[in-house]
Amino acid sequence: MASQAKERRTQDTGPDTDEVLTADVLVIGGGLVGGTLACGLAQHGISVLVAERDDPAGWMSNAYDGRASAVALGCQKVLDALGIWRHMGEACQPIDDIRIADKNAPLSMHYHRHEAGDEPMGYMAENLVTRRAIQTRLGELEHATLLAPVEVIGTTRDAHGVEATLADGRRLRARLLVAADGRRSPTRETAGIGTKGWRYNQDAIVVTVEHEAPHNGTAIEHFLPAGPFATLPLTGNRSSIVWCETPAWTKDLIALPDDRFKAEFMARFGDHFGDVRFVGPRFSYPLSLQVADRYTDHRLVLVGDAAHGMHPVAGQGMNYGLRDVAVLVEELVRAHRLGLDVGAPDVLRRYGQLRPVDNAVMLAATDGIVRLFSNDWQPLRLARTAGLAVVDKMGPLKKLFMRHAMGTVGVIGGVPRLMQGRAL
């Protein structure tokens, strides 16, 4: 109920309003990363306005976003500490087992949760489940206001604060502007911050399937010459499929009639889960690597996809966005509790120095994996199969890889407190 009451709809006010809303922080974009950041700030007494373009009513429909995201253990702790996980945990599937296979080679690397500890390595969370949980949590927080759907038509930043103007005439004022508005972030573009990167010769088809046999919490990544084909476990006998193909072929595949699409799918998926039924629509997404030239500017911070976008091969896109959140919340809360201006350059400095480096490590890793596996050159294929088999046999190295992926070690600048499940 609280979320309903605090959600301001554009239709509530006329187009020529001179209403001004003020908070400490203004977040543009109320998606997975921007929404989580807003929860983290508001929970610690920092007032926040979230301007979201889309209507939350649409988040109730599976047609909005068919993707599911891997939530590494360290990031699950962040969502838990910020009061979001309790609204979504039951709808998330623990990942107990990860198998990696190369083309038609036998399963050549195998991670099991017991090799790295008692907890699962992470969870699969459907993006819509996470969005709704964030929306519910925002509604519980006194210092958070979600404005949706609203259109931001301009932002200005000066020495003392930032201001955004909405299409309905309202103005939003804060001390810090956060760009959480995705890969093509208009906020980033308005600020004149460029990006570097490249488009992969792959698109991802994302579908959800229901299958006869249980998946037992196993995630399977199968490297095919055109790109990876990932089977990611969801609750019940369901899996989320991320299927990478060349952009031209993807377009043709998506348009196929049901029976022919299923035949193409089964040729890659195999029959080890019995018969398969598609749940919900087919989606396709272009794949690219992109990194912003800098993560901070005067009274501006970039987070999540606005700062960095990577290939989904390692399932780390959302996780690295949540790492941004964990570090930024910690820095801003420390400053806020000393009464400092949360938009001051010295407050943003650490985030601006640390996050690009930590993200670059994973961007480079995902790019390397994609280049290493997405081809069919025989010598390279033999070498990588041997490599996977060697790592599989080396306990300590494998354990380190696992813990790194889980986000419990190896965060540049130290593992943030929220990722350790500790209070601020």
Add this chain to the structure above:
Amino acid sequence: MSAAPASNAPASSAVDAELAKFAAMADTWWDPDGPFKPLHTFNPTRLTYIRDNAAERFGRDIGQRHPFAGLRLLDIGCGGGLLCEPMARMGFDVTGIDATEKNTKIAAVHAEQSGLDIAYRCATPETLVAEGRTFDVVLTMEVVEHVADVDAFLHSCGALVAPGGLLIGATLNRTAKAFALAKVGAEYVLRWLPRGTHDWKKFVKPSEFAAGLRAGGLAVDGFAGMTFNPLARTWSLTRDLDVNYMIAAHKPA
């Protein structure tokens, strides 16, 4: 250059020009990489000490949005407002005084720009004592080493603390190490501060600071040192009182 242009100019434009001048000076005060950089770098350490002592004395939870709501705070020697603004954000009802009118004008302009309600006055502690004012928290940070009569000054500071209230002071110790670091190092070698900022002979020993406060009816709670780590370029709270140190005291209820 007779008076004609000035008398023809609307009064408000003269005020605007005056404000613009102070706004420009405020930008300088508040630039973390500007001439007041040393104050900005050690501000978080000072703020931590003040906040934690106040939270303990008044039983406040620093996790709250405005933990010190309802408490009055006086900052003596407020300068451009580098302490007053954080204190106002933490919920204190803040008064800032400074002996230099330029400073209080700069501070007032900046507080307005920051959307903070802070009462700034060009006044001495003695003026406020004469008015019978008292405050829950009195700050006198980096001031006592510049005053002519330390004991009289501390007596006035103490008189401004309400019963049950807190006083936090900060200054430089009169030691050889302080002479080397704070005088020669900061003014001549590192050029953090303009030459002549400090007169080493006027630095105040912790025992003298404590004695001055006790004479004014305060009870001393403790001291903390502030030490600069040149590699990390950060300040931290230590037990070393040889150079920069702070003192906490309270007035028994």
